[in-house]
Amino acid sequence: MSAVDRTAVRRMMEELLKRQGKSLPSGDAALLRDVGFRSLDFAELALRVEMQTGNALQFETGVLRSIQTVGDVLDFMERVTA
Amino acid sequence: MTRPGGTARLVTSRGTHAIAALAQAFASRRLAPLGTPAHAVALVCAEGEEAVAAAAALAATGLDGVIVPAERMGDAVRAVLEAGGCAVQMPGGALAPAPGSAAPAVPGRVRLLTSGTTGVPKLVPHTWESLFTLRRAGVVQPQRWLVTYQAGTYAWFQMVTMALFLAGQDLVLSDDESPAGLLAAAATLGATAISATPTFWRYAGLTATPESLAALAPKQLTLGGERIDAAVLEWLRAQFPNARLTHIYASSEVGAAIVVHDGREGFPAAWLVAADAPPSADAVQLRIEDGILWVRSPHASTALAGWVNTGDRVERRDDRVVIVGRESTAVINVGGMKIAPHAVEDVLLLHPAVAWCRVYARASALVGALVAADVVLRDPAAAGDAEGELARHAAARLPEYAVPRLFRFLGAIPMTGNRKSEVP
Numbered sequence: 148m149s150a151v152d153r154t155a156v157r158r159m160m161e162e163l164l165k166r167q168g169k170s171l172p173s174g175d176a177a178l179l180r181d182v183g184f185r186s187l188d189f190a191e192l193a194l195r196v197e198m199q200t201g202n203a204l205q206f207e208t209g210v211l212r213s214i215q216t217v218g219d220v221l222d223f224m225e226r227v228t229a
Numbered sequence: 230m231t232r233p234g235g236t237a238r239l240v241t242s243r244g245t246h247a248i249a250a251l252a253q254a255f256a257s258r259r260l261a262p263l264g265t266p267a268h269a270v271a272l273v274c275a276e277g278e279e280a281v282a283a284a285a286a287l288a289a290t291g292l293d294g295v296i297v298p299a300e301r302m303g304d305a306v307r308a309v310l311e312a313g314g315c316a317v318q319m320p321g322g323a324l325a326p327a328p329g330s331a332a333p334a335v336p337g338r339v340r341l342l343t344s345g346t347t348g349v350p351k352l353v354p355h356t357w358e359s360l361f362t363l364r365r366a367g368v369v370q371p372q373r374w375l376v377t378y379q380a381g382t383y384a385w386f387q388m389v390t391m392a393l394f395l396a397g398q399d400l401v402l403s404d405d406e407s408p409a410g411l412l413a414a415a416a417t418l419g420a421t422a423i424s425a426t427p428t429f430w431r432y433a434g435l436t437a438t439p440e441s442l443a444a445l446a447p448k449q450l451t452l453g454g455e456r457i458d459a460a461v462l463e464w465l466r467a468q469f470p471n472a473r474l475t476h477i478y479a480s481s482e483v484g485a486a487i488v489v490h491d492g493r494e495g496f497p498a499a500w501l502v503a504a505d506a507p508p509s510a511d512a513v514q515l516r517i518e519d520g521i522l523w524v525r526s527p528h529a530s531t532a533l534a535g536w537v538n539t540g541d542r543v544e545r546r547d548d549r550v551v552i553v554g555r556e557s558t559a560v561i562n563v564g565g566m567k568i569a570p571h572a573v574e575d576v577l578l579l580h581p582a583v584a585w586c587r588v589y590a591r592a593s594a595l596v597g598a599l600v601a602a603d604v605v606l607r608d609p610a611a612a613g614d615a616e617g618e619l620a621r622h623a624a625a626r627l628p629e630y631a632v633p634r635l636f637r638f639l640g641a642i643p644m645t646g647n648r649k650s651e652v653p
């Protein structure tokens with residue numbers, strides 16, 4: 148599987164939010180609920196990452212609940228595509 | 230039924246010919262060498278004129294046959310024909326005999342090779358009687374019909390049986406079978422009626438010049454073959470205010486079940502009957518069960534009798550019943566929230582930049598499915614941030630789960646050989 152680096156995932160997040168008229172703050176600390184990044188946005192991002200890598204991502208039950216910040220999303224995508 | 234091909238004419242760029250004469254020539258060239266075939270014969274036809282002649286010859290002789298346009302011949306279709314017990318005759322006359330296990334020919338049977346839009350092509354048995362759904366139409370205005378459908382399909386047989394068995398119905402064929410070519414032929418060869426799919430008209434609306442549309446003077450426009458939405462009806466009404474607008478709901482299996490002349494989407498709810506209504510010998514009957522349209526039709530394939538589940542999902546809207554999609558693909562389930570693709574398509578089509586679209590489910594590990602859309606823009610050069618623009622347009626009109634998450638922008642409207650939208 149080809150890994151997708153944090154910069155690429157951040158760019159995808161940025162574009163996804165931009166299409167909704169929202170913006171992504173710099174840094175990793177921003178809370179997803181403050182950014183307006185919702186569960187369907189996460190599902191879209193995961194699908195786009197899958198399309199980029201050509202592989203289906205494996206999701207562990209419960210892990211998604213621990214994703215609160217922009218940095219959590221980037222860490223998660225980095226980990227599941229590594 | 231009157232004598233097949235009695236007076237109807239076929240109009241092409243090469244001139245106007247009596248269909249009966251073309252049928253006779255075809256019968257001498259292709260059917261006479263076969264003698265009395267023991268099995269059904271698939272007649273592979275090189276072009277449209279030959280296919281019309283072949284159909285008229287089959288109708289006149291009662292031979293058990295299938296009409297197959299040469300462009301459809303491939304391994305899959307060959308296998309279907311073989312499994313159906315057919316000998317296959319190529320345009321030059323070469324004959325592949327029927328398999329040893331083939332059942333004997335059934336005189337008067339004509340089988341349709343379905344387009345395979347919803348799966349593997351199959352052979353659907355009919356008779357000339359069951360194909361001729363307009364036999365109760367009474368006296369109809371003479372028309373010169375542009376044939377836009379692929380030879381051998383149900384819609385094409387509607388055109389051909391109309392010409393063969395109804396007085397005054399001529400057919401116009403175009404050498405160039407692209408929508409633009411077909412419309413040009415309609416103008417130069419004087420077609421007064423056009424029967425086509427909504428996809429055909431969307432494509433035409435996108436590619437035809439205002440001059441080429443203005444060159445048309447149809448008195449009758451008939452839509453069928455796909456779900457017919459209000460937008461395409463409105464466009465046609467505005468473009469051709471002097472034409473009568475008819476839409477037909479039909480399938481190879483149940484025959485032409487619903488014919489609507491008022492130009493409004495769907496059909497009147499007053500046409501529905503109760504499940505226990507007594508059968509009718511001459512009228513099509515319709516009912517809804519669990520949101521699915523059921524039809525009992527005297528025009529049904531000879532393989533079917535009684536109530537038939539069409540697999541088409543319908544909705545009651547005031548005094549109308551509207552067909553909204555196929556049962557299996559009628560809803561996209563996004564994390565438990567359901568949305569019909571047509572509802573999203575109708576919203577996207579409201580955007581002035583969108584010429585055509587289709588909406589479908591894209592599998593998602595997290596939520597089951599996300600909504601995806603293929604779109605053709607009116608002006609691809611002016612696309613800009615079309616993805617964002619359409620996402621925001623949809624978000625302003627639909628619930629969050631129904632907003633397309635993935636867009637694919639296509640250079641042209643994808644069409645099957647029978648001018649329907651391709652299924653992704």
